Amino acid sequence: MSSNAGPQWGCCTTNDGGDTGIICVECSKAYHPDCLGISKSTTERRWKCLRCTGRKTCQEDTLIRTPVETLAETSEENITKRSTKRQAISSPIEERSTVTRDDIREIVSDIFKSEMGTLITQMNSNLAALMEKKIKGLKEEITELKDSMNFIGLQYEDIKDQHQSTLKSMAELREENTTLRSTLSNLNGRVEQLEQQARASNIELQCIPEKKSENLINIMTSICKVVKCVVKSENIVKCTRIAKIDSTSSRPRSVVVQLNSSLVRDQILAAVKNYNRSKKASEDKLNTTDIGLSCAKTPIFVSEHLTPSNKSLHAAARMRAKEKKYKYVWIRNGKIFVRKDDDKDYIMIRDTDSLNKIV
Numbered sequence: 001m002s003s004n005a006g007p008q009w010g011c012c013t014t015n016d017g018g019d020t021g022i023i024c025v026e027c028s029k030a031y032h033p034d035c036l037g038i039s040k041s042t043t044e045r046r047w048k049c050l051r052c053t054g055r056k057t058c059q060e061d062t063l064i065r066t067p068v069e070t071l072a073e074t075s076e077e078n079i080t081k082r083s084t085k086r087q088a089i090s091s092p093i094e095e096r097s098t099v100t101r102d103d104i105r106e107i108v109s110d111i112f113k114s115e116m117g118t119l120i121t122q123m124n125s126n127l128a129a130l131m132e133k134k135i136k137g138l139k140e141e142i143t144e145l146k147d148s149m150n151f152i153g154l155q156y157e158d159i160k161d162q163h164q165s166t167l168k169s170m171a172e173l174r175e176e177n178t179t180l181r182s183t184l185s186n187l188n189g190r191v192e193q194l195e196q197q198a199r200a201s202n203i204e205l206q207c208i209p210e211k212k213s214e215n216l217i218n219i220m221t222s223i224c225k226v227v228k229c230v231v232k233s234e235n236i237v238k239c240t241r242i243a244k245i246d247s248t249s250s251r252p253r254s255v256v257v258q259l260n261s262s263l264v265r266d267q268i269l270a271a272v273k274n275y276n277r278s279k280k281a282s283e284d285k286l287n288t289t290d291i292g293l294s295c296a297k298t299p300i301f302v303s304e305h306l307t308p309s310n311k312s313l314h315a316a317a318r319m320r321a322k323e324k325k326y327k328y329v330w331i332r333n334g335k336i337f338v339r340k341d342d343d344k345d346y347i348m349i350r351d352t353d354s355l356n357k358i359v
Contacts, residue, residue: 010049011035026052195307196334200262201237202305203269205255209288209295216240220257222291223302229271235264245308256305265304272302304331317349320358 007021010029021030022038025046208219216239224231238258244251259265276285282299289297306314314329314336321329321338328339328346336349338358347357 010051022047024049024052192307192309196310199305199307199334201259201265203257203259203265204303204305205257206301206303207251207298208255208300209293209298210241210252216255216257219255219291219293223286223300224268224271226286226290227268227271227275229268231264231268235260245311269302269304304334306331306334310334310336313349313352316352316355317358320355324358326358 007023007030008028009021009031010024010027011021011031012035021032022036023030026048029049031049205220205223217233217236220236220239221231221233236257237260238256240256241253242256244253259268272286279285283297286300286302287297288295288300291300314331317336317338318329320326324340326338326340327342328337330337337346338349339346347354349355349357
C-alpha cells in the first residue's frame with residue numbers, strides 16, 4: 001500500500017478503511033475484510049484475490065476452492081459483518097451452495113432407501129434360498145412318508161387278507177367244533193348207556209358196615225329173607241365192595257351185587273320197596289339190625305347200580321327236588337325221574353341241563 005495515495009480497492013468504492021484492508025500479492029488491490037467476510041488476521045498471510053486465483057488452470061472436472069472460501073469456513077466464528085459495506089460491482093460473485101436440513105434429509109433418505117433396497121433384495125434372496133432348502137427337505141420327507149404309507153397300505157392289505165382267512169378258518173373250526181361236540185356228546189351218551197346196560201343186573205347196597213371177616217353173599221341172602229324175596233344161590237353171581245367216589249366221606253364202601261338177570265334184580269328192588277312201605281316209622285325200615293349185624297342200628301339202602309355220572313346226576317336231582325319241594329325222586333332201569341305231586345307228570349332227568357326243568 002502507498003503512503004501518499006490511498007490503496008486501490010477491489011471490493012467497493014468506500015475508502016474509509018485506511019490501511020486495514022487486505023492486499024492481494026498479485027494485483028496489489030486492497031479488499032475490506034468485511035466485504036470479503038474473512039478475519040483481519042488474514043492480512044499477515046500471502047493472500048490472493050479471487051480474480052488472481054481464478055487465472056490458474058485446473059482440470060475441468062475439479063472444483064477449485066479459493067483461500068477466501070477456505071478462510072471463510074474456518075474462521076466463520078470470528079467474522080463481524082459490516083452492514084454498511086456493499087460488495088463491489090466488479091468483485092466476482094461467490095458461488096456457494098447452501099445445504100439445508102431438507103437436503104440432508106433427502107440425501108439420507110435416498111441413501112437409506114438404496115441401502116434398504118439392497119438389504120431387502122439380499123434378505124429376499126437368502127429367504128428364498130432358505131425356503132427352497134426347507135421345501136426341498138419337506139418334499140423329501142413327504143416322499144418318504146408316501147412311500148411308508150404305501151408300504152403300510154400293502155402290509156395292511158396283507159394283514160386284512162390274513163385276517164379274513166383267519167376268520168374263515170375260525171368259522172370252519174367253530175362249525176367243526178360244534179359237530180365234534182355233538183358227536184362227542186352222542187358218543188358219551190352211548191358209552192354211558194352201554195355202561196349202564198352193563199349194570200342192568202346189578203344192585204347196590206349202601207351203608208352196610210365194613211368188617212374184615214364179612215361174608216357179603218350171606219349179607220345179601222339175609223336181606224332177601226328179611227324182605228321176603230326168594231333168591232337162589234345161583235342167582236347171585238358176585239358180591240364186592242367198590243371204591244368211594246368221595247374218598248373223604250365217612251360212609252362205608254358200597255356193596256355191588258351182580259345177579260344173573262335183571263328180572264331177579266327187579267324182584268329184589270320191588271320187595272325192598274314194599275318192605276319199607278310197610279313200616280310206618282323211618283327207623284323201622286330196612287336196617288342193620290334186621291339182618292343180624294352186631295353194630296349200631298343204621299339204615300340200609302338198596303338201589304340200582306348206577307354209573308358214576310348218573311350217581312352225580314341223581315344226587316343233583318335230589319338236591320334240586322328238595323329245594324323246589326318235589327315229593328318223589330326215583331330210578332328205573334338206570335334212568336332218573338322226579339315228580340312234584342301225585343297228580344303231576346313225571347320229569348325224566350337226562351343230563352345237567354334237564355335239572356332246569358325242576359321248577
